[in-house]
Amino acid sequence: MLEEKTYDKLLGHAFDIPVKVEYWDGTSEVYGEGTPETVIQLKKAISIKELTSLPTLTLGEAYMNGDIEVKGDLQELVASAYRSVNSFVTDNSGFLKFLPKISHSEKNSKEDVQSHYDIGNDFYRLWLDKTMTYSCAYFKDENDTLEQAQKNKVRHVLTKLNPERGKTLVDIGCGWGSVLFMAAEEFGLKATGITLSQEQYDQVKEEIKTRGLEGQVDVYLEDYREVEEKFDYATSIGMFEHVGKENLPKYFEQVQKLLVPNGRALIHGITGQHEGVGSDPFLSKYIFPGGYIPNVAENLTNIMNAGLQLTDLEPLRRHYQKTLEIWYQNYLEHIDTVVDRYGEPFSRMWSLYLQACAASFEAGNIDVMQYLLVNGTSGYGLPMTRDYMYENS
Numbered sequence: 001m002l003e004e005k006t007y008d009k010l011l012g013h014a015f016d017i018p019v020k021v022e023y024w025d026g027t028s029e030v031y032g033e034g035t036p037e038t039v040i041q042l043k044k045a046i047s048i049k050e051l052t053s054l055p056t057l058t059l060g061e062a063y064m065n066g067d068i069e070v071k072g073d074l075q076e077l078v079a080s081a082y083r084s085v086n087s088f089v090t091d092n093s094g095f096l097k098f099l100p101k102i103s104h105s106e107k108n109s110k111e112d113v114q115s116h117y118d119i120g121n122d123f124y125r126l127w128l129d130k131t132m133t134y135s136c137a138y139f140k141d142e143n144d145t146l147e148q149a150q151k152n153k154v155r156h157v158l159t160k161l162n163p164e165r166g167k168t169l170v171d172i173g174c175g176w177g178s179v180l181f182m183a184a185e186e187f188g189l190k191a192t193g194i195t196l197s198q199e200q201y202d203q204v205k206e207e208i209k210t211r212g213l214e215g216q217v218d219v220y221l222e223d224y225r226e227v228e229e230k231f232d233y234a235t236s237i238g239m240f241e242h243v244g245k246e247n248l249p250k251y252f253e254q255v256q257k258l259l260v261p262n263g264r265a266l267i268h269g270i271t272g273q274h275e276g277v278g279s280d281p282f283l284s285k286y287i288f289p290g291g292y293i294p295n296v297a298e299n300l301t302n303i304m305n306a307g308l309q310l311t312d313l314e315p316l317r318r319h320y321q322k323t324l325e326i327w328y329q330n331y332l333e334h335i336d337t338v339v340d341r342y343g344e345p346f347s348r349m350w351s352l353y354l355q356a357c358a359a360s361f362e363a364g365n366i367d368v369m370q371y372l373l374v375n376g377t378s379g380y381g382l383p384m385t386r387d388y389m390y391e392n393s
Contacts, residue, residue, distance in 0.1 A: 006048050013086035015077065038072030055089045060282035063352050064345045074352070075325070078359035121176075121199050126337060127330035132176035132203075135238040135268065136320035136368045146326045149319075154182045157235055157266050159392045160312065160372050162382050163187050167232035170194065170258055172224045173239030177204040177217075183235075184216045193219035194227060225254055234258050234265040240299070241270050245278070245292045248299070252306035255373070262376035265308070270320075271296050271369045287353050293366060303373060311379045312372035312386065317361050320368045324358035 011021055011031050018032035020039045030036055044067050050058040062068045070077060081089040121132070128134060129147040137149035138156050157179065163169065165188030171179045174193030177200075183191040195201050201221040208217050220227075224239075234255055243251045255265050272278075272295035279292050294302075296313075303310060331338070331354060338347045360366045374380050382388075 010048075010051065010088050014084060014088060015080040016084045017076065017080045019077065019080075036072075038070065038077050040077075041069040041071065043067050043069065052088060054281050056283075057281035057285060059089070060286070060349070060352060064286075064349045066344070066348070075328075075355045075359045075362065078356045079363040082360060082363035082365040121203060123338075123342070126334040127327050131178045133178045134175055136316055137323040137326075138316065138319055139322055146323070146330075149323070150178065151182070153319075154178050155186070156389070157237065157268060157370070158183055158187050160266050160370070160389050161233045161235075161264050162388060163189055163233055165189070168192070169233040169235065170227065170229070170231040172234060172236035172255070172258075173242070174200070174204065174219060175237070176200050177207055177219070179235050179237065180204065180217050180219070181207065181211060181213070184213050185211070189233070191217045192229070192231070193217070194224050195219065195221060196223060225250065227254075227258060229258070230260050230263075231258055232260055232263050234263070235268075236265070237268040239269060240267065241291055241293055242288065243292075244290055245294070245298075248292075248294055248302050249305060252299075252302045252308060256306045256308050256375055259375035262374060262380045264311075264381065265371075265373045265375070267371040267373060269368065271299060271367050273315075273364065273367050277366060283353070286349055296367075296369065299371065303371065308373040308375055309378040310371060311374050311382060312370070312389075314370045315367050316370065317364065317367040321358050321361035324354055324361065328354040328358065 007021070007023075008029065008031075011019070011029075015032060017038065018030060018034040018036040020028060020030050020036040022028045022039060022041045024042055024044050046058060046062055046067070059068065063070075081087045124132060124134060129145070129150055131147060131150045131154075133150040133153070136153065137144075137146060138153035139149045140152050144152065161169075163183075167189060169183050169189045169191045171183075171191065171193045174180055174195050177193060180191040180193045183189040193204055195204070198221065201219055204219040208214060208219070211217075236255065240248065240251055255267065259265060270293050272293055275295060277293045277295055283291055300310065328351070331350065335347060335351070338350070361368070374382075
């Protein structure tokens with residue numbers, strides 16, 4: 001059968017672990033050396049053209065619809081595909097031809113953010129920790145709970161800024177406010193949050209009242225490009241992945257404009273340490289419309305062009321892998337609720353997303369980094385060594 005011979009060519013080098021594939025016609029094949037611990041069940045034929053031109057989208061949709069089942073460790077299977085240098089899954093040569101130009105106007109940016117974050121706070125409460133922090137945690141100890149690790153992360157971010165009490169901070173893409181509240185309550189800062197998510201905005205406003213922080217914390221439902229006020233410090237966690245390739249220069253230029261002279265910024269986000277990270281068609285269609293992951297060289301170029309100077313850079317890849325693995329375990333505990341509320345395809349989509357992201361960090365396909373920047377000369381206003389980052393966080 002010609003189609004199965006083509007599958008043999010594709011799958012023969014797709015993974016660096018032995019994998020058994022069970023085909024829709026009852027036949028099966030083992031690819032790789034050794035006894036396979038993972039079985040891929042193809043319940044129907046998948047278009048070879050689609051598989052080779054848009055592999056992650058085609059496989060992702062097949063998994064969502066139940067046309068593919070995986071028996072074994074899905075995270076390890078995806079990680080093995082990323083590790084395999086000859087895998088068709090990591091060859092994006094076909095993808096760029098089909099990727100439409102994505103608009104990142106203020107209107108489109110708002111729609112993109114709301115399509116992801118305004119699924120509803122109740123959905124995220126199922127598997128995030130009590131702080132509702134939807135970004136990489138920081139495990140000072142491998143036995144830290146997720147909640148403790150998320151608080152560690154926020155404290156690590158704020159400590160790196162070496163802030164003075166009474167000064168001002170803006171959090172670009174403030175999420176559900178964890179940075180804002182710690183900045184105010186522990187560091188004595190006057191904090192302002194910026195978000196395009198109505199759900200996040202409403203909760204932060206409510207939490208400000210609950211904590212009695214009126215006058216010290218505020219939040220605005222607006223595009224970060226519209227903010228004209230100056231601040232002593234800026235934070236932005238998990239934000240630049242949403243602005244789009246064409247807007248990365250403007251993003252870092254806006255960070256610079258928001259800072260007073262010699263003001264400091266801590267920018268935390270997903271970054272590639274190789275060429276060709278960029279966009280993924282499955283994530284663009286179903287999870288992060290308009291998303292783009294820049295590599296570290298792109299970010300550094302844009303940082304320099306914006307007139308900012310880098311004073312510290314810290315990769316946190318292993319921390320995000322562990323964060324995602326905990327999120328997935330939390331998600332599994334509520335999978336029946338997700339199916340009841342949102343349906344089986346949605347449930348499988350998020351299951352795949354969380355496991356595939358963990359695999360991508362595990363394999364080093366993507367990384368997450370913290371960029372400590374100064375709107376002035378590198379290191380201005382900071383201690384001579386990095387010890388303060390760890391002594392106080």
